[in-house]
Amino acid sequence: SAVISQKPSRDICQRGTSLTIQCQVDSQVTMMFWYRQQPGQSLTLIATANQGSEATYESGFVIDKFPISRPNLTFSTLTVSNMSPEDSSIYLCSAGTGVDTGELFFGEGSRLTVL
C-alpha cells in the first residue's frame, strides 16, 4: 500500500493566478497520476506523471495549463496555471505500486475554488 499526502488541502484563488499542488508518497511507486473531480462528477485523468521526463497528458489537457513535475519516485507537483472559475475542482494525486494500472491509491485531494 501507499500513503499519499497532498497539499494544500484546499485553497481559494483569484482568477489569473497559478497554484502548485504537491503530492508526496511514503514509498517508491511505479506510477503517479493526476485526476480532476468536478462537483458531482467522476474522476477525469489529467496526466501521467513520468519520473524524470515530461508528463503524458490526456485529451483536453495541455502542459501549458497543467505543468507537472516528477523529480523522483515519491514526489510530484501539478500546477494549475492562469486559473479561471472553470478550474474550480478537486485535484487528486494517485499512485500505483504494481504493474496493474487499475489498483491505485489516492491522496485526500486539493479542493480549489477560483473566484
Place this chain on the structure above:
Amino acid sequence: QKEVEQNSGPLSVPEGAIASLNCTYSDRGSQSFFWYRQYSGKSPELIMSIYSNGDKEDGRFTAQLNKASQYVSLLIRDSQPSDSATYLCAVIGSNTGKLIFGQGTTLQVKP
C-alpha cells in the same frame, strides 16, 4: 455513449439487505475492472478488482463480471449504514492502458 456507465442513484436499501450496483462499459477489449468506494468529502479507495468472467467474493462484497454483455456489478451483502458512499466502477481501456471511471452510484443504507 460514455465509456463507463453507472446509474447515479441514489440507491437506497435498508440495513441488512443486499445492495446491487451495476456498471456497463463500451470497450469490448477491456480486461481489467475495479470498484472504488468514495465517502463524501474523501478520496476513492479500491475495494475490489476482477479480471475473469464470473464472481469474485471478498467478505460481504461480491464482484460479478460478464464480458460478453460488457457488464460489471458489485453486490454488498448485509448492508450497513457505514456502506453509505458513492461506488465508482472503473475499467482499464484496452488502447490506452489507463483507468477510466464511471460517474458513480450513491448508495444510502438506512438503519
